[in-house]
Amino acid sequence: MNFDYSGEQQMLLDSVLRYGLDNWSADKRLACLKDLPSNVTKSWAEMADLGWLMLSIPEEEGGLGGTPVDVMALMEGIGRHLIPVPYVTSCVLVPALLSGTGETATEILEGIGLGNIRAAAGFLESEGGFDLNYVGLSAELSDNRWLLSGEKVHVEDGGDADWYVVSARTAGSIMDSDGISLFLISANSPGLKVENFRAVDGHTHSRLRLDNVNATLVGEKDQALMRIESAVDRAITAHVAEAVASMEMANAVTLDYLGTRRQFGVSIGSFQVLQHRAVDMAIAAEEARSMMLHATLNLNADPVTRKRAVSAAKTRVGQTGLYVAKQAVQLHGGVGTCDELIISHHLKRQMMLDTAYGQADYHRTRFANVS
Amino acid sequence: MNFDYSGEQQMLLDSVLRYGLDNWSADKRLACLKDLPSNVTKSWAEMADLGWLMLSIPEEEGGLGGTPVDVMALMEGIGRHLIPVPYVTSCVLVPALLSGTGETATEILEGIGLGNIRAAAGFLESEGGFDLNYVGLSAELSDNRWLLSGEKVHVEDGGDADWYVVSARTAGSIMDSDGISLFLISANSPGLKVENFRAVDGHTHSRLRLDNVNATLVGEKDQALMRIESAVDRAITAHVAEAVASMEMANAVTLDYLGTRRQFGVSIGSFQVLQHRAVDMAIAAEEARSMMLHATLNLNADPVTRKRAVSAAKTRVGQTGLYVAKQAVQLHGGVGTCDELIISHHLKRQMMLDTAYGQADYHRTRFANVS
Amino acid sequence: MNLEFTNEELAFQEEVRSFFAEVVPKEWLTRVRAGLRLEPKELIAYQKALAERGWGAPNWPKEFGGTGWGPTQIYIFESEATRAGAPIQFHQGLELIGPIIFTYGSDEQKKRFLPGIINADDWWCQGYSEPGAGSDLASLKTTAAKDGDEYVLNGQKMWTSYAHVASHMFVLARTSNEEKRQQGISLLLVDMKTPGIQVKPIDTMDEKHHTNEVFLDDVRVPVNNLVGEEGRGWGYGKVLLDRERMVSAANAIHIQQVIDGARAAAERLIAGVPLYKTPTFSSKFAQLEIEATALKTMVLRLMADAAAGVDSGPRGSMVKLRWSELYQSAMGLWLEALGPEAAHFRGLENTQAPSDMPYAMQGALYSRVTSIYGGSSEIQRNIIARRALGL
């Protein structure tokens, strides 16, 4: 039983923190956001050079074979400085979906690791909420080619992906656990329409409409749900680490503000009500960090244990993350709502992290029903 | 649109307040509790003399024909001084169940109004929770006599009743809305076993086991559910007024304590955290009073409006009442948990009031599902 | 004690209802429900329609062009506005400077400025807050130096809502330095076209331009535009204390619009079932409705107090506090109802999101400021503790 990072993990975290501070710190952020796509592209290339993009890709597929704890260390750095790169999608989720499924996948993974390819994954459909087994998008085999038709309403970080991994129905009917398969499609496939949306936190998401799109089957036919759930749990857990680091930064910034901002002739940190609020925010961050460790260290456990751990973490970190970010804004007063201060950016990211892959209540229900 | 008591209602409230202060005030309470049954009997006789017991009984049945607002005024007095009499059961619930159902009922009601008879009502059965339509207790007609068999798990204030009104199944099956009828049974009927329980707030409740108990049908056969629901809504609303007055008293006592109790050389009311807590308690009481008015003034509306108003009030007053009472104990510190201070008695009563006829969450669900 | 309206009041309700049915366009609905202000030109059109009907200033006495309505009528008016999806009237002129002008202003000021507020020819903004002052308004630094027939204003104002569209601004400025910081502050009426005024937008996280910094650089204001007496501007705010409860009340009545917005969003199917029918969402929504019922009844009691000329104590502050909390919760539920697509804030390359998505997110972000502005929740609690609880 041990909660310490190894020396290498600590070094990784320190480098990401330094990178974030140098490139995305509060004072540089507004300028970066003005030309967000090119700054993200620049960071992506630099992260590729640093080897970070191949962290969780298995060694046999050109990566570093990093563990969940390695990913957690990296995500702490990303979260603390709110680096708006599609890291979790491209470098955690997609590798977990593709790894070990064969040659095409290996090529894509190598490209991701080197920074040459970005990929995203689409599971969710209209009227399906966050349910991963709600898959109606059809895959038909015709002349030995898979043709996909249907819609994915939300693809996290789909905005600038070169490839999409999507779930499709190859057997059974909508909501069946069996009969779901994974497919790879290129972003410029004929018949694919990509609609992009900017989120409030600088990420770009997509809606996909497919009309007989040529696709490559990935992994076991009909039996992809377990793989998808496991990969999404990894993505969620990485997000959880990002959220925890963002909470801790928001707390640090707020604590600093409480000490320096003066009203009615005294520092506002001398007001007991604000002191106790800061304490509750600190406790919230402690709880969140504990849940992050709990989820991360159970990612390789049996599926029931893993799902309960991940959903518990997603629930509590969603709740405490929003609490901390909202209170951080509140304690800053009017300026807390301004773009100029970093604090509003933490709130926006926390809102989006809570939404990604299911809000707190969705995961509380999943936690209760896993068996 | 007007929220003022009439002159008569104000006088009624003032007399109950005076009566409570003279007989059940905090400094007399512990002595009273030591011989609770005889002190309740004494108060009951005095309340009969004051005409309070006949307040909500219709004039044509020997009562004063009081309105819901009249009852509310009286209950404010009872709640403020936590007078542990079975008023709501005997003088609000039972009259609403019996009135207009004929001769036997009129006799009972006259006896209640004069203080000669106490009556209680039993609806709830094992595995039925708080659902009033969950009725399995059977009523069989044999030689023109109704014979009842079965169980009622909780009869509010049943401890010293002379008569019980119980719901029984005369048609259909358990949980059907139709097929429920009301019956009157005497407490000393052969075949009736009464088990009594003391509650933490000084009230005494019962469990009834019936084995071919001779009973008198009251009101329309098979169609009693609407009457029961309406009567229980009146009882709940009276309890709500009691709870609100208790909250306001708990707040007043706590505010006084904050002003007088000194720690670390200052009055504890000077700590901002405790000030804000007191504000939240005051807001809770304002919300509760608003809900009390909302429910009371909608008691005679159509059933859907009435049910939504009553369940909304029951929910919010349950929540705010527990919040206020718990915080009142918390702000008093250790002494708040002692019998000696009145504040713990307010908490115990709030807990029981929240439980009676369904806790907050039960009524929130009812509110959502009424149509 | 009763909740019923008289026959007269019921007739009035009918009248108001048919008026709103006519003047409120459907395309306002989503933004109004999300608690977002409409565009200035829409608000102006709405105010002009009200003014034409004689209802431009529901809370003002008749002699100044108001309706002279009592609290019950105002309650009916706001309830019907809520029901019809009408916005809250822009309040800087109507509720903030208007009443000060008709209470303390000169006859000339009344004649010049009051009609423009009612018929929306003028748009007022409030120059009170300053950088660093926040809740501690008495520490303001903007100066107004008398120079002949004019005051010369210098300083910087902050959080000046809608300064970028306003034609006029009312400004608190220091005309002398006294020991007590609240003294020596004067209230001036300023034409926004006066040279020396520079308006700079403040970018807020909701990405809606609604507030500004205003730089005052040798801005010359005729002494005739001084309201009341020099150095007593601070005290004139007190007339607002009593009116604030009506602003809070109007906001609180309109909370139903946000709740309706969340409810409409929850018609979305989740795994084939409308979200509002799922037990966990349904119970959260019921909780919101129940708390809104309490708030609405608190407002009714406030109105009844006002009708009876009774002081309603801290209930105005309580209503403001609870309103902002419920607004924030309702927007949270709305976002939840949007599901995964809540993340779709702005469509790129001509892509459109369903109309309530961007507005719901904007409304949710905007809602955070409601527990900060107009006296933060913390300040409100300080006030209630002191004034009502004597702590």
Next chain:
Amino acid sequence: MNLEFTNEELAFQEEVRSFFAEVVPKEWLTRVRAGLRLEPKELIAYQKALAERGWGAPNWPKEFGGTGWGPTQIYIFESEATRAGAPIQFHQGLELIGPIIFTYGSDEQKKRFLPGIINADDWWCQGYSEPGAGSDLASLKTTAAKDGDEYVLNGQKMWTSYAHVASHMFVLARTSNEEKRQQGISLLLVDMKTPGIQVKPIDTMDEKHHTNEVFLDDVRVPVNNLVGEEGRGWGYGKVLLDRERMVSAANAIHIQQVIDGARAAAERLIAGVPLYKTPTFSSKFAQLEIEATALKTMVLRLMADAAAGVDSGPRGSMVKLRWSELYQSAMGLWLEALGPEAAHFRGLENTQAPSDMPYAMQGALYSRVTSIYGGSSEIQRNIIARRALGL
């Protein structure tokens, strides 16, 4: 970084598990789950069984009769105790005075008193609080005047848990008046059979006799029973600061018992369905389990810090705060699970309620004091703000 136990630790877990399977009677379960202390004779029997096995003082060093276990073993021990339905050991002797005696006491005191704590021959109570002192302990008034070989104690103690069953009491008393209120306070060990001690029960709302007032009237205590130096008693409490986190940790591990109690109560059918399967109850229960998971992981981190000899900062206070909140919530859920019969506190005339009903109500009422005693939640937040946040 990992959560796994070593093979040695797994073997230890097996050993502890079979021990508890033997010594814990089933009839304790409901009371333990409701967070209620067992009867003194039951606690004594339990402590004697532990002592016999060599596990009487899990947190003490070996040299004083403790187990010498490290944090992981202690964690395993408490987790298995929790699982088996074992109570928390009575802590006044084990965690409060014992460590002070083995740190500051004389050899004679160690020899005389430590074994009695471990084998439950002695029962200690704590004479610290006084009427009116509450959280402000330094204002205590009880005096100890030296008279030859004895101190003569006079004063009144309050909230003295289990004084009515205790054989000994450790008392803070003033041996001199200094300017700084914390100075001049001494710590004395008192035999409860000494003449002049009167114990009077404090009636609490849970109707369980667990605390008392203790009147000290010319109580003569041998000077040999002074711990450490005269006038330095206040400072000896500091040894507890570090140990407090272990007490909080043990409580927090045992929270699972209360949660299991609520869960078992929710097996009751409501309209034919087990309550725990209804969506609203299920989501509240899940919330509780999730927060308990966070608490448990906070405890693991605390244990890991302790193992590494690292200061865990304010995490002990945080654990205490969150534990009391979760305990209170769990008891609330338990009561809700009881439904209408939650009101059946005591059967009259030989009537029996299902065994968990009275205990659940008693536990719910008792739970209120856990956010008050041992530094109220408000005091804990003050401490965290000052020590950890520097505010």
